[in-house]
Amino acid sequence: METTQAVKVLTHFIGGEMVEGKSNRFGDVYNPSTGEVIAKVPLATAEETSQAIETAQKAFPKWRDLSVGKRADVVMKFRNLLTENQEQLTQIICEESGKTIDDAKGEITRALESVDLAIGAPHLVKGEYSVNVGGQINSYSAKYPLGVVAAISPFNFPIMVPLAQTSMAVAVGNAVILKASEKVPMTALFISELWKKAGLPDGIWTVINGDKDAVNELLENPKVQAISFVGSTPVAQYIYETGSKYGKRVNAFGGGKNNMVVMPDADLTQVADAFIGAAYGAASQRCMAISTIIPVGEETADKLVAILKEKINALKVGSYTETDTDFGPVISQQSKDAVLNAIARGVDEGVEVVCDGREFDIVKQSKGFFVGPTLLDKVKPGMDIYEQEVFGPARNVVRVRSLEEAIDLINQHELANGVTIYTNDGAAARKFTTEIDVGMVGVNVPIPIPVGYHNFAGFKGSRFGEGHMFGPDQARFYTKTKTVSERWPTATTVSTSTFAFPSNNE
Numbered sequence: 283m284e285t286t287q288a289v290k291v292l293t294h295f296i297g298g299e300m301v302e303g304k305s306n307r308f309g310d311v312y313n314p315s316t317g318e319v320i321a322k323v324p325l326a327t328a329e330e331t332s333q334a335i336e337t338a339q340k341a342f343p344k345w346r347d348l349s350v351g352k353r354a355d356v357v358m359k360f361r362n363l364l365t366e367n368q369e370q371l372t373q374i375i376c377e378e379s380g381k382t383i384d385d386a387k388g389e390i391t392r393a394l395e396s397v398d399l400a401i402g403a404p405h406l407v408k409g410e411y412s413v414n415v416g417g418q419i420n421s422y423s424a425k426y427p428l429g430v431v432a433a434i435s436p437f438n439f440p441i442m443v444p445l446a447q448t449s450m451a452v453a454v455g456n457a458v459i460l461k462a463s464e465k466v467p468m469t470a471l472f473i474s475e476l477w478k479k480a481g482l483p484d485g486i487w488t489v490i491n492g493d494k495d496a497v498n499e500l501l502e503n504p505k506v507q508a509i510s511f512v513g514s515t516p517v518a519q520y521i522y523e524t525g526s527k528y529g530k531r532v533n534a535f536g537g538g539k540n541n542m543v544v545m546p547d548a549d550l551t552q553v554a555d556a557f558i559g560a561a562y563g564a565a566s567q568r569c570m571a572i573s574t575i576i577p578v579g580e581e582t583a584d585k586l587v588a589i590l591k592e593k594i595n596a597l598k599v600g601s602y603t604e605t606d607t608d609f610g611p612v613i614s615q616q617s618k619d620a621v622l623n624a625i626a627r628g629v630d631e632g633v634e635v636v637c638d639g640r641e642f643d644i645v646k647q648s649k650g651f652f653v654g655p656t657l658l659d660k661v662k663p664g665m666d667i668y669e670q671e672v673f674g675p676a677r678n679v680v681r682v683r684s685l686e687e688a689i690d691l692i693n694q695h696e697l698a699n700g701v702t703i704y705t706n707d708g709a710a711a712r713k714f715t716t717e718i719d720v721g722m723v724g725v726n727v728p729i730p731i732p733v734g735y736h737n738f739a740g741f742k743g744s745r746f747g748e749g750h751m752f753g754p755d756q757a758r759f760y761t762k763t764k765t766v767s768e769r770w771p772t773a774t775t776v777s778t779s780t781f782a783f784p785s786n787n788e
């Protein structure tokens with residue numbers, strides 16, 4: 283269904299207010315299901331970004347000084363508002379990202395997990411205390427907030443990733459600046475209103491919309507203490523290197539090229555069902571989407587490809603406004619072209635096309651950015667379609683002879699976000715989980731994305747820096763540990779000058 287809507291002019295959210303952009307530069311926000319421009323997003327200058335940082339810096343001390351319990355209370359109210367406004371949030375996410383309604387609801391549920399963890403921040407920032415470490419001195423270590431911290435988000439999870447990056451940062455007492463993806467800024471602006479309603483003081487939550495001008499200011503401005511980035515690998519590497527050069531704490535999450543290994547003993551119908559959801563859900567625009575299925579042995583491969591072919595050709599691609607849609611469009615025309623080109627290059631490189639998503643009617647007839655589900659067999663390492671992350675529904679079959687060959691192949695790839703194995707053989711699963719060099723590993727699980735209270739991170743080109751997203755490590759990333767040694771002299775305390783290195787022999 284294609285509709286014509288009025289084009290909204292969006293704002294930033296600074297100091298607790300929606301603030302108009304001053305740059306006179308705007309990006310187009312699309313409804314990917316219709317191909318129409320639905321909003322114009324202001325792209326901030328370095329100066330506007332710097333002013334937003336200044337506002338956040340001024341707001342920080344009061345928030346830092348509030349008790350951890352009171353801060354957690356604000357986060358709890360924010361959580362309640364998210365659930366109360368779930369329908370409207372779903373609508374906004376679907377409209378600007380093209381996700382199906384079920385997928386958007388699933389994303390909101392996962393976003394809530396991060397908020398839940400942040401409500402427990404008082405527990406996670408508890409310190410350590412030692413009595414009488416020497417000479418009546420007591421010593422404690424405590425976690426203090428960093429100050430102004432920034433999160434830079436991708437388009438593919440308009441709410442889950444921004445909240446995974448920021449909820450804990452707010453809860454432990456920082457002032458947070460979100461540079462949302464310029465492709466999906468409406469969700470970020472909507473949740474800004476919810477933070478305000480929850481009672482978060484003005485200036486503690488900022489949304490600065492923009493592109494690399496805004497990002498570069500966040501990277502270079504000395505008032506910004508930490509950067510959390512999620513996006514593509516080349517930009518993640520740039521953010522990590524530049525932010526580190528400017529003395530910031532940085533974690534930067536990049537792309538994925540995730541594999542599903544299928545052992546000959548696996549139930550192939552179950553595998554096919556798991557693969558289809560994990561590979562094509564959200565039009566394959568997930569960093570944890572399965573890109574490549576690796577059947578072990580020719581017989582496994584032949585049987586599996588036959589089952590997959592039938593199931594994939596029956597998938598329904600369409601708009602979120604239609605209830606039986608399995609997945610929607612990719613985010614932009616540019617993205618659609620990139621996926622179609624990747625398929626064409628694969629064909630030139632000699633792959634076998636099992637399911638050709640280019641032939642779906644909607645791909646040819648709609649102005650929305652649709653690509654049908656595509657499965658390419660006999661894909662080989664070294665081919666572009668195997669090596670590069672393709673952020674759209676073109677998926678691969680790579681045939682191998684043994685589990686060892688599958689492990690070697692996966693371990694040689696630059697990207698190492700997620701991986702999964704399907705088998706009933708415990709020894710094979712154990713060998714796989716031990717030897718595989720990938721950050722998040724599944725056994726008979728389609729997408730091994732950890733729940734909000736476990737740490738999330740890939741290895742190698744999928745993550746630069748040391749921090750994790752989700753999980754208790756978030757509290758560590760957004761705080762600095764200070765160790766205080768204190769003595770309260772009494773009348774009998776002897777005052778001396780000691781020139782030997784302090785030791786605990788007294």
Ligand code: NAD
Pocket residue numbers: 434435436437438439443461462463464492493494497498512513514515517518535536537538568569671673699740744
């Ligand atoms: P992207 O790298 O194009 O953009 C991410 C963010 O960086 C956006 O806010 C964008 O404005 C900004 N940006 C883009 N180019 C920049 C530049 N040259 N300088 C400074 N800032 C720049 O990524 P995307 O297309 O929005 O998102 C998809 C990518 O994100 C995929 O590669 C996907 O795998 C990855 N991703 C990774 C994870 C993870 O947890 N590892 C999660 C979600 C998405």
